Amino acid sequence: MSWGVIASKEFEDAVRSRLLWGVVAFVTVMVSVTFLVPLIVPALDTGVLSALGGASEFASLLVPIVSLVAAYLAIAGERESGSLRLLLGLEPSRWAVVVGKFLGRSAVVVVGLATGFVLAGVVAWAIYGSVPLAAFAGVVALTAALGVSFVGIAIGISAATATRARAMTIGIGVYLALSLLWDLVPQGAYLAAFGEAPAQTVPSWFVFLQGASPSGAYSALVMNVIHAVEPSYPTATAGIGGPVPFFVEWWSFAAILVVWTIVPVLVGGYVFGRADLN
Amino acid sequence: MTAIETDGLTKRYGHDVYAVDDLSLTVEEGEVFGFLGPNGSGKSTTIDVLMDYVRPTTGTARVLGYDAQEDAEAIHQRVGILPDGYHLYDRLSGRKHVEYAIRLKDTDDDPDEILQRVGLTSEAAARAAGTYSKGMSQRLALGMALVGDPDLLILDEPSSGLDPDGIRDIRELTLEHAANGGTVFFSSHILSQVEAVCDRVGILNQGRLVAVDSIDGLRDAVGAGTTITVTVDTPPTDLSLGDVDGVTGATVDGSQIAVTCTEPAAKLVVLDRIRATDSRILDFDTQRSSLEDLFSAYTHPPAAESVTEGRR
Numbered sequence: 001m002s003w004g005v006i007a008s009k010e011f012e013d014a015v016r017s018r019l020l021w022g023v024v025a026f027v028t029v030m031v032s033v034t035f036l037v038p039l040i041v042p043a044l045d046t047g048v049l050s051a052l053g054g055a056s057e058f059a060s061l062l063v064p065i066v067s068l069v070a071a072y073l074a075i076a077g078e079r080e081s082g083s084l085r086l087l088l089g090l091e092p093s094r095w096a097v098v099v100g101k102f103l104g105r106s107a108v109v110v111v112g113l114a115t116g117f118v119l120a121g122v123v124a125w126a127i128y129g130s131v132p133l134a135a136f137a138g139v140v141a142l143t144a145a146l147g148v149s150f151v152g153i154a155i156g157i158s159a160a161t162a163t164r165a166r167a168m169t170i171g172i173g174v175y176l177a178l179s180l181l182w183d184l185v186p187q188g189a190y191l192a193a194f195g196e197a198p199a200q201t202v203p204s205w206f207v208f209l210q211g212a213s214p215s216g217a218y219s220a221l222v223m224n225v226i227h228a229v230e231p232s233y234p235t236a237t238a239g240i241g242g243p244v245p246f247f248v249e250w251w252s253f254a255a256i257l258v259v260w261t262i263v264p265v266l267v268g269g270y271v272f273g274r275a276d277l278n
Numbered sequence: 279m280t281a282i283e284t285d286g287l288t289k290r291y292g293h294d295v296y297a298v299d300d301l302s303l304t305v306e307e308g309e310v311f312g313f314l315g316p317n318g319s320g321k322s323t324t325i326d327v328l329m330d331y332v333r334p335t336t337g338t339a340r341v342l343g344y345d346a347q348e349d350a351e352a353i354h355q356r357v358g359i360l361p362d363g364y365h366l367y368d369r370l371s372g373r374k375h376v377e378y379a380i381r382l383k384d385t386d387d388d389p390d391e392i393l394q395r396v397g398l399t400s401e402a403a404a405r406a407a408g409t410y411s412k413g414m415s416q417r418l419a420l421g422m423a424l425v426g427d428p429d430l431l432i433l434d435e436p437s438s439g440l441d442p443d444g445i446r447d448i449r450e451l452t453l454e455h456a457a458n459g460g461t462v463f464f465s466s467h468i469l470s471q472v473e474a475v476c477d478r479v480g481i482l483n484q485g486r487l488v489a490v491d492s493i494d495g496l497r498d499a500v501g502a503g504t505t506i507t508v509t510v511d512t513p514p515t516d517l518s519l520g521d522v523d524g525v526t527g528a529t530v531d532g533s534q535i536a537v538t539c540t541e542p543a544a545k546l547v548v549l550d551r552i553r554a555t556d557s558r559i560l561d562f563d564t565q566r567s568s569l570e571d572l573f574s575a576y577t578h579p580p581a582a583e584s585v586t587e588g589r590r
Contacts, residue, residue: 005381016369082365085331086422089359090382092330092350276332278323278363 002091003100010074010104020112023066027116032123034058039127048128049230052139055120056222059143060215063113064179067150068171070112071105075158075268076167079277088277098269102155109147114140138225146218149261153178153214156264159272182213201241207248211236214260217253224250279343281307281430281461282328286337289323289485297323299485300337305463305478307342307429310456312476313465316577320485321465322362325434328463329359342430355383358423360416362434362465368408372398372418375407379422387425396421397447412439420451430461437471449475469573483577496572503540506548506564509533510557517555522547533560 014020034055038047075097078084087097117140125131153174161167186209190198198206211220220236227235236253237244246252282305289298298320305311315321326332327339330350339346341353366375376389393403396417402410407418416439423431433452437445452462452475466472472479473493481489481496489496503526510533517535519528524541525548537548545564552559 002382002384005378009378013367013369082361082363083367085361085364086366086419087382088331089329089361089364090354090379090422090425092354274333276326278326278332 002093003096003103006087006091006097006100007104007107010101011107014070014105014108019070020108023070023109023112024115024119026066027062027113028119028123030062031055031059031117031120035120035124035127048124048130049132049135049226049233051124051128052132052135053222053226053233056139056143057219060146060219060222061179063143063146063218064150064175064215066113067109067147068154068175070109071101071151071154072158072167072171073164074101074105074155075272076161077158077164080163084277094273095269098155098159098265098272101158102152102265105155106148106151109151110144113144113147117143132229135226135229138228139222142218142221142225145257145261146214149214149218149257152261153264156266156268159265159268162275178213179215182216183210185212186210200239202239204237204240204245204248207237207240208252211248211253212256214257217256217260220248220253221250221257224253279307280340281305281309281342282311282463283340284324284327284337285339287324287327287334287339288336289320289327289332290335296320296485298327298334301482301485301487303480303487303490305461307461308456308459309478310452310462310464310476312472312479313463313482314467314469314472314479314573315482316467319467319482319577321467321482322434323485324482325359325361325432325463325465328432329354329357329361331361355426356429358425358428358431360420360423360431360433360436364419366407366410366415366418369406371406372403372410372414372421373400375418376403376421376425379425383426385426387427392421392424395424395451397444413441413444416440417444417447420448424451428460430463431455432463432465434465435467436464437466437468445471469570481573481576488576503538504542504545504564504566506537506539506545506562508535508537508549508552508559509561510535510552510559512557514552514555514557517552517557519548519551522551 035051037054038051075084078087088094091097121131121136154171157170157174158167161170186206187198189209190202190206211217223234223236226233237248240248282303284301284303287298287301288296290296301320301324313321313324323332327334328341328346330346333347342356344352346353370378373389373393376392380387380389390400393400398414398417398421402414407415410418416436420433420436423433431452433448436448440448449471452464456462462475464472464476476493478490478492479496480487513530513533514535519525519537522544524539524544525537526540527538529536535552539545539548549559549562
């Protein structure tokens, strides 16, 4: 059960180092601001659901940063400083370390994101007079899942790298690829297939590719959640002309998010398990 | 039962860098074993293999009867390690470190008792470890190693950064552990510290084990005797000592003649021989060979040593 001991120490460390409060403050401010945007820009729809959708769009770019920052040093930092030598002297199982770190840092991110969103929800309630609780709760849960997914990615990177600098380099690269630049993948594939930019109606594989990154899957799931509350809100598959195949159903995107969480941890843990630590 | 047993243990980095080269070593239970060698001789790498921090290229290592790689979990429950090149958690207090070790090892030690044993006051233990001096860090890390009352203590350069009080405390804890039937594997590059506590010593040089013996045994093995150093007014031209019984070596460095004698009577013969030459003796001095000479004899091959002698 030492993974539990490691996880709880990770969480206590985050409280002690004020990392947790940093996450809460950052998320509260950023999400509150996005709730305000529809009010500031008159041309936009001013409904609270649109604001929630907007906040989630922003969160899909913001949350990966929060998670990566919160977890990229978890193992590589200890390895570079040498505290890992003490830790592994007490608990030699590298998997216990990886799992403990993943769970502990996930708890930090989940608590930080949820608290930040709830505080931002209070701001939204003050502005709009009401908050659709079901949709809001769904978006918070999905945001937490996205956060955990990127903690998994960050832990995988941290486990597989020997130094802080390399962990950071790979972390930034992964963020650019999976969050900022991912849209170029379906766009590029479309261009390659049809020789032109995507039109109003897109093929289902285009929607699947859009949602194949953690942030993409998250955005698709958020649209489905808001759509479930307010049917006039478009689903992720609204652009598909004709029948909707299974691989762009909501559970497909949920599976993508789970895969992005677990596979990096497994790969990182495998590399870490075979590494010479000196 | 054997506490540590390595068989043909080799750790190679890249194609031809051997950190540890074909090391076969046995440490019995209840022994205080000194693992001696200059920096970079492979001591820490050997310990890293025992603790499963690194994996051997070839060969095997067993600790308390368990395979170091296969049964790391069982080993770590019974071993306390003070590793080299460790770092404490800067924000965590000393006491929290010990508590963390107790929870990880799932033992029922009393943190205060452990802190007291290694000489950390409760005020010191309440402070964040980031503020600790090297000596305090070393005491704390040693305390973490003592958690769970291990059968085997592995101490890698335990005295580094410690003042004389700290070095004495380490010595006492080591002897106390051994007196209670525990085994200690004591790695150091400083001979006097190993000499003070160890039953047996293994000397490692460039990844290879060059000697294993008791301190007395090592003394005999090198044939250590007395060095007589004679200062003369002019270097002798016709001195020959090769036929003197009990003389094992002689060097002339300007006006200094150094002769190693294994027989006490040889010293007078040497002086007589020098007086018989046209050199006049200005002074002479005798010195028992120390273990330090012995250690350097093992770790600095004669070829390298001759460079430091003579011909200036």
